Amino acid sequence: MNKIPKYWNTAKKYLSKKDKVMSILIKKYKSPSETVLTSRKDVFYSLCKSIISQQISVAAANSVFLKFKKKCKNRINAKTISKLNTIQLKSCGLSRQKVKGIKSLAKQTLNKSFDSKLITKMSDEEAIIYLSQLRQIGRWSAEMILLFTYNRSNIWPVQDIGLLRAISNNYKKKYLPPNSYINLLQKRFSPYCSVATWYLWRSIDPEPIQY
Numbered sequence: 001m002n003k004i005p006k007y008w009n010t011a012k013k014y015l016s017k018k019d020k021v022m023s024i025l026i027k028k029y030k031s032p033s034e035t036v037l038t039s040r041k042d043v044f045y046s047l048c049k050s051i052i053s054q055q056i057s058v059a060a061a062n063s064v065f066l067k068f069k070k071k072c073k074n075r076i077n078a079k080t081i082s083k084l085n086t087i088q089l090k091s092c093g094l095s096r097q098k099v100k101g102i103k104s105l106a107k108q109t110l111n112k113s114f115d116s117k118l119i120t121k122m123s124d125e126e127a128i129i130y131l132s133q134l135r136q137i138g139r140w141s142a143e144m145i146l147l148f149t150y151n152r153s154n155i156w157p158v159q160d161i162g163l164l165r166a167i168s169n170n171y172k173k174k175y176l177p178p179n180s181y182i183n184l185l186q187k188r189f190s191p192y193c194s195v196a197t198w199y200l201w202r203s204i205d206p207e208p209i210q211y
Contacts, residue, residue: 005151011192015199018188021170025199043116044109045076046149047134050141051101052094060093067092078109101136108134124152147194156186156193166200 016023052068053061071092072080081089081102089099108114114134119127124146131142143157157163158179167182168175189196 007153008195011153011195014192015189015196022196022199025203029199029202041149043149044078046145047105047137048076048102050144051098051136064093078106081106082110098136104135119150124154152194154191154193156197158182162201162204163197166204170200170203
């Protein structure tokens with residue numbers, strides 16, 4: 001895990017000036033341990049975790065991931081997974097589709113048809129499109145990778161239910177909040193939508209979000 005992103009403190013000042021709700025949330029969650037958007041800087045690991053976590057509860061995802069990690073002997077990388085067969089991976093609690101997604105990711109990583117190093121040179125939208133070409137990775141998953149693994153500063157995941165609920169709660173809007181209002185907030189928070197997203201998540205979750 002790394003330390004606070006370089007833009008974090010600048011973003012807090014910017015958002016506090018731009019928006020009263022943000023100012024309140026930033027003051028409320030000011031403990032250093034609560035304001036760090038941490039990252040593993042391990043794209044393959046994060047993508048595997050993303051695939052495993054889809055459409056199941058947090059508790060179930062954690063359980064499956066621990067079994068998966070053990071099956072990989074704590075070495076979650078393309079080479080390790082390429083040596084595991086479908087039965088071995090399914091024994092961790094993975095569905096057939098998730099197994100296909102993880103095996104495909106390993107194959108594409110090894111044959112270099114997917115190269116995570118290219119992402120650092122891409123814009124946010126280019127990176128989202130590139131990641132979304134991977135099996136089992138959609139736009140939301142790609143945005144989470146950019147936010148948590150790459151610590152991109154301006155990710156605004158409008159498909160995220162938690163973000164939409166937090167906007168409704170904090171800005172006294174109905175659920176779902178109108179698209180026009182979501183777009184208005186995006187313009188207001190740019191270029192630090194990631195930080196705004198984190199504080200909005202934090203307002204509805206007793207634990208800091210990790211991915």
